[in-house]
Structures are given as C-alpha cells and as structure tokens.
Amino acid sequence: MHSKLPPGRSPGPPNPIADDGDEAHFCGTCAFSEACLTVGFNKPDLRELQCLVEHVGPFRAGDYVFRAGDPFRTIFAVRSGTVKTCITDKEGREQVLGFYLPGEVVGLNAIYPERFPCDAVALDTTFFCRFSFPAMSVLAGRIPAVQQHLFRMLSKEIGTVSSLAGDHSADQRVATFLLDIASRYATLGFSSTRFHLSMSRGDIANYLRLASETVSRVLTRFRAKNLILIEGRELELLDPVRLREIAEERLPQQANHGDGS
Template sequence: MSSATGQARELDLRELKRVCSNCSLKELCVPMGLNRGEVERLDKVVEASRSLHNGDHLFRKGDPMRSIYAVRSGTFKSYVINRDGEEQVIGFHLPGELVGLDAIHPDHHQCSVMALDTASACIMPFSQLSELAASIPGLQRQIMRLLSKEISSMVPRAADTTAEERMSGFLLDLSRRLGERGYSTSDLRLSMPRKDVANYLRLATETVSRVLRRFQDEGWIEVDRRDIRIVDSTALKSMVKGDDGEAQ
C-alpha cells in the first residue's frame, strides 16, 4: 500500500470513528440522554454513510433484514408493488429519520426504499445494535419509540377525506418534520415529484396540481415549481380533520 493510500485510509477511519458524535442529526435518530461513553459505543456500530443517487435503492422488498438505516442527507421514498403491478408510495423519509424498522419482526423488508435525489444513509447492523440496546436502556427505549411512531404512520388515510384535506395534511406534516430538523416550516422544497405525492395521497397528479392552484389562489401558499411557501398555515389546518384542528 502506498503512503498516500495509507494516509487516506487512516483519515477515512478517523472520520468514521465519530459518526454519531459529530452528526448534527444525532438528537433525532439516537437518544438525547446518552452519555459520551454510550455515544462512542454507538459510533463503533454505525457504518459508513452510504451515498446514493436518484433511483438507487437502499433495499428492496423481500431483502433479508440486516441493518437499520438513518437518513443522513437527501430524501427517500418507500413503496410497494400491488397485485396489478402498480407502484404504491407509502412514505417519504427525511434526514434524521430511520428506515428499515418494518423488517424487524418478519426478518425481511416489507417494502422497497429508493433515493429521490442525491442522498446518503448511515448503516446500523441490527444484530450489533440489538446487543448494544440490551445494555443501554436509553437506546432500547428510543428504538421502541421509533417503532411505535412508524406503526402509527402506517395507519391508512381515511378514504372519506377530500383532496384538499389530504393535501393540507401532507403540507403540514412535511412542515412539522422539517421544523424538527431545524429547517424553515414555511419554505418547503418538494424533493419528490408530484406524481409521487399524488400516488402517496391516492389522488391523480392533475388533482394535486389543481388543489395547489386553489390554495395559491386563496393566498394560503405560494408555488414555484417544487418550491412551496406556506403563507397561511391556519387556513391549511382548518382543512384537516382531526382533534383540536391538528393534522393527523
């Protein structure tokens, strides 16, 4: 091995030693209550951040369960292929969110996850993560919390909701999730194409465009291709069914 190659390898290893310690997203996908020693133990489990491009898969439905993935950058979508051979989008995943939890019980993935842009994800081998969680209660609780959150997000959208209600709920949910990551809650960049948004909401692409135009005409949002600015979040919330007017 040449000296330059050796130095590069040494730098790579040094950089990977503190994947979680130096990650700005660590409070979103690992417990906030871990002490320094526990975070360093988690660092040793997390593998290199894997870079993908639009259309690349993190994993496919039926793949054996090996790892849980934490989105580090970019956006991913999860989807299944129905009996008619058609794609059904079941979710979008942003930085700081975990994917792959669906495979814990059946031991194989129940959906496929694909990058929608240039994206990366940290890889956490599940067997090692399980052993670590057994000795770190805070990590175990976090995994259980994330499992519960994923199960809740898989509750089917009500069939009797209108297109306006579904679109409002989608925009508000995206706003909330971006806000949790320190981004603007009013300036949204839709990394997913409208056809994927329509698929996810079980609407026609033309319907999504029509509803967005209506919201813009009402002065609730401003639309510039994939950039959406929420001008009146109260009006959007009034469109969503749910307790206390909150998006579900």
C-alpha cells in the same frame, strides 16, 4: 458541504442536510442523537454505538437503497436527502408508503418479516447512517436509553402510518401533507414555511391515494386562494392557519340552513 450538489443541480434552495456528525460524533439531528446524548458522548457505551454504524452513500435520485424481499440486517437513518418507500404489486403498480427526511429511520417495518417488505428509493442525493440491527439489539439490551429509543421509534411509525388512515377529501389530504412535511422540516431546524419538495406530484398523489392530476388541481386551488406559493417543487406556506383548518375540517359541505333543531 452542500456547496457541491453532485449533478449540476439547478438553482433553488439547498437541500436540508443533517451531517454535523463526524467519525467521532453522531449528527445532532440523527434519529439516535437522543439515545446518544442520554448515554453521554464520552462513555464507552457510545463507542459501541459508533462501531455498529456505517456511513453509506451517496445514492442518486432513483437509486434503490434496498428492495422488497432483501434480507433484513440493517436499518437506515437518513443523514441528508430524501427517501420514499414503496411496494410494487405484480402488475407493476407502485404504492408509496412513506417519505423519510434527514434524521428519520427507514426499515423498521422489516424487523418482523425479517425481509424488507418494500423498496426504498432515493429521491435526492442521499446519505445514510446504516446500523446493524442485531448489533443494535444487543446494545439495547444493555443500554436502556437505546432500547427505549427503538421502542419509541417503532411506536411512532405506527402512529405516522395510521394518520393516513382516515377518509379525507383531496383538499384535506394535501393540506395535511404539506403541514406534515413543514413540521418535519421545522424539527430539523429548517424553515417550516418555505421548503423544497423532493418528490414528484405523482409520488405525492400516490402516497395520498389520489391521482396526480388531483394533486395538481388542489395545489392550483390553494395558490388561487393565496394559501401557498408554489413553483415547481419550491413551496411556501402563506397561510398555515387556514391550511390547518382545511386539514381538520370535517364537513365537506356545510350547507347549513336552519338545522337548528
């Protein structure tokens, strides 16, 4: 189980894991569980899904799962651990595109270019279910639930990426980020108020288009306001309601004097 986190991982809460599946069954939290359940675990169709999946890992923190430019053949569903995707421009500057938690699928943005447009890097010790995309496409042609699931995942990813689009203050971005991660852990059945951040401040900052110092300062400020408890990468959300307000507030400074007009 999680008991043996390979490198003498210091104390701290165990890492969420989604490995209730085995050779014969998919993980309950797997990105494809819905499709599988719809189809039914015992039908021959499922056997085919089983055949086109491969369990890979472990990847250690810092390992590349794939690299920008690699030919696209497979998509990766995270079983346990965390992944970041990022592009590196020619000057060597990195741009974090996203983080993927257990049950989420990495690599969908590679279908169109037919090459991975970004790197994927493990942040934790990470395991995947690897699916052959061509095989899955064929299956999708025969099983509407699989096809629909792929469409939905792709569409969802568009929405996820768009949500970063707005021009928000540093406070708003950080609050939104914390709540987003929390809700994704909640989906996995883990605590939505207490969890471990697998990524560094630098990665968070990069993802949010901020400087890492700014992220540090915002977190310090949130802690001072008793909105969160944070120690290293261990986080507890003390006031999610207020965080939500911060994330959504639109008026950076409401110096509302009598603008009653």
